[in-house]
Structures are given as structure tokens and as C-alpha cells.
Amino acid sequence: MIxxxxxxxxxxDNHILTGVDLALDEGDSLVLIGGSGSxxxxxxxCMIGLVEPDAGSVEIDGHDARRMSGRDRKAFETRFGMLFxxxxxxxSLPVWENIAFRLLQDSAWDPKRAREAADDxxxxxxxxxxxxxxxxxxxSGGMQKRVGLARAIATDPEVLFLDEPTAGLDPIMCNxxxxxxxxNVNELGATSFVITSDMTGALKISNRMAxxxxxxxxxxxxxxxVEASGNAxxxxxxxxxxxxxx
Ligand SMILES: Nc1ncnc2c1ncn2[C@@H]1O[C@H](COP(=O)(O)OP(=O)(O)O)[C@@H](O)[C@H]1O
Ligand SMILES: [Mg+2]
Numbered sequence: 001m002i003x004x005x006x007x008x009x010x011x012x013d014n015h016i017l018t019g020v021d022l023a024l025d026e027g028d029s030l031v032l033i034g035g036s037g038s039x040x041x042x043x044x045x046c047m048i049g050l051v052e053p054d055a056g057s058v059e060i061d062g063h064d065a066r067r068m069s070g071r072d073r074k075a076f077e078t079r080f081g082m083l084f085x086x087x088x089x090x091x092s093l094p095v096w097e098n099i100a101f102r103l104l105q106d107s108a109w110d111p112k113r114a115r116e117a118a119d120d121x122x123x124x125x126x127x128x129x130x131x132x133x134x135x136x137x138x139x140s141g142g143m144q145k146r147v148g149l150a151r152a153i154a155t156d157p158e159v160l161f162l163d164e165p166t167a168g169l170d171p172i173m174c175n176x177x178x179x180x181x182x183x184n185v186n187e188l189g190a191t192s193f194v195i196t197s198d199m200t201g202a203l204k205i206s207n208r209m210a211x212x213x214x215x216x217x218x219x220x221x222x223x224x225x226v227e228a229s230g231n232a233x234x235x236x237x238x239x240x241x242x243x244x245x246x
Contacts, residue, residue: 001026001159001191002047006056008215009042016042018215019056024159024193029185031202031223032195033237034212040195041085041163043212047193048082048161049073078102081157085164085195087144089136089151096122096132099151121150126176142169149177153184160184160192166201174201181205199238211237 007020016039024030024047034040045051046058049065058065060076068076089098097104099121100114109117119129125146136144149165162181166174178201184190185205196202202209203223210220211234219226219234226238 001061003059004043004047004053004056005059007043007046007053007058008055009039009046009051009053015215017046017053020046020212020215020217022210022217022220024191026191027189028208029192029206030194030208030210031206032193032210032212033197033199033202035237036197038212039215040212044161044163044193044195048077048080078155079157080159080161081152081155082160083145083148083152083162083165085167087136087141087148089144089147091136093135094132095134095136095139095147098136098147099132099154101151102155117154118150121154122147124153124180125150126173142173145169146173146177149180153180158190160190160194162192162194164195164197166196166198174198177201178204213237 001024003023004020007017009017020043032040032043042051046053049058060068063072096115096118099118103109103114103117104111115132118132122129122131127143127146131143136147139147145165145168149162152160152162160181165181166177169177181192181194182205185192194205206223208221209223209226210217213233219229219231221229226234229235
């Protein structure tokens with residue numbers, strides 16, 4: 001579905017991605033782990049075309065992303081849902097319009113149906129329909145995160161990109177979010193790409209894991225094999241991460 005080949009990205013002398021090879025295949029539940037500041041969010045932005053790599057290529061369904069027409073890119077974008085690490089909600093819109101943003105742009109959806117869809121997604125992330133009338137600034141950070149997630153799933157996307165979906169949430173809410181991701185992926189057959197620092201969650205929601213370290217993917221394989229990766233950097237990271245989340 002999406003394939004990165006030798007992707008590099010620097011900011012001045014700060015060489016963040018130094019040659020990333022990574023493929024997201026249909027049906028994957030891929031979790032990306034890596035230290036804070038290692039470039040995970042940046043890698044995701046390269047995948048979805050928000051950041052252009054300095055070198056290397058990004059292929060979408062086998063086509064070079066740089067040579068895609070505007071229409072093909074739009075078509076690709078309608079297939080994915082995205083949760084940004086820092087929410088990325090529109091402050092000037094009430095919560096329900098944030099969630100239903102894409103639906104409201106589509107003339108096939110009347111506002112009443114879009115509102116119902118928004119309420120439905122709010123329920124999926126454990127929020128009351130009344131929250132839909134509030135503005136993002138009136139919500140706690142955790143609630144904003146859940147609204148961001150509700151927006152990401154509003155269009156029942158084929159591919160779900162989630163950047164730190166549970167950071168800052170309490171353990172009960174983390175479990176709700178993980179169950180929701182599992183439900184989306186298992187029942188709806190979606191493909192997911194999730195960045196997380198929470199090892200417990202990562203083990204629950206992924207069938208594949210990739211580890212970013214010093215600008216490259218140093219390990220990529222079935223989640224079941226990560227404990228026995230034989231890679232010192234991976235071991236160090238997963239043990240530190242599971243310690244943190246315990
Ligand atoms: N637009 C940008 N301009 C300058 N530096 C950036 C930009 N985006 C990311 N970086 C730098 O790239 C590094 C990796 O960032 P990020 O991908 O957010 O890390 P992670 O998500 O793994 O914590 C950081 O040092 C950050 O400062
Ligand atoms: Mg990040």
C-alpha cells in the first residue's frame with residue numbers, strides 16, 4: 001500500500017531520517033516504536049505526503065508519490081483517517097463539526113446525518129453526544145485526543161494512521177482506545193499504522209512492529225518475535241518502554 005525506500009530527511013545539520021525502508025501492506029496492524037525525537041512523527045508525515053523527503057522515494061499503491069496527479073492524491077486521502085500527535089482540531093468549529101469535517105465537505109451528506117455520524121463516533125470513544133456542541137478549547141487534553149480519534153474514524157477509513165493515540169490518557173481510557181483500534185482493524189478489516197511509546201498497548205494492537213533508531217528501521221517483524229529480536233537497540237527500547245507503561 002505504502003512503501004518507503006531509502007527515505008532521508010534533515011533539518012540543517014540535524015539528520016533525522018537517514019535511510020528509512022518500510023512498507024505498510026494491506027491488512028497490516030503495524031506499530032512503529034522508537035525513542036522520543038527519533039523521527040517517528042516525521043516518518044509518518046513522509047508516508048502521507050505532508051513532508052517531502054530529501055532523498056529516497058515514497059510509493060503509494062506502486063506509484064511514485066511525486067508523480068501522482070492531484071486527483072489520485074485526493075483519492076488516496078479519502079481512504080485514510082489520521083490522528084495527529086497534538087490533536088490538530090479546528091478551534092473555531094464545535095467538536096461535532098470537527099469530527100464530521102470530511103462528511104460535511106461531501107455534498108452527499110446532509111448536516112443532520114453528519115451530526116448523527118459524529119455522535120456515533122463520540123460514543124465509540126466513550127464521550128457523550130453533548131460534547132459535540134463544545135469547542136475544542138473547552139475540553140481537557142485527553143478529551144481532545146479522543147475527539148481527534150473520533151475524527152480519524154469518521155469516514156470508516158481503509159487505513160488508520162494514529163500518532164500517539166493514548167499519550168496522556170489514563171489506563172482505563174487507554175484500554176478503551178486500544179479496544180476501539182482492535183475493533184476497527186479486526187472487524188472492519190482496516191489497515192493501521194500506529195506510533196506509540198506504550199509497549200503494553202503496542203503488543204495488543206499490532207501484528208507487526210518496526211523500530212526506528214538513529215534514522216533507520218533497525219528491526220521489522222512479527223510482534224510475536226519482538227521480545228526475541230536479538231537486537232540490542234530493540235531490547236533496550238522495548239524494556240524501557242514496558243517499564244514506563246507498567
Ligand atoms: N518541521 C521541522 N523543522 C525542524 N525540525 C523538525 C521539524 N519536524 C521535526 N523536526 C525535528 O525532527 C526530530 C524528530 O521529530 P519527531 O518526528 O517529532 O520525533 P518523534 O515523533 O519520534 O518524537 C526532532 O528533533 C524535531 O525537532
Ligand atoms: Mg512524535
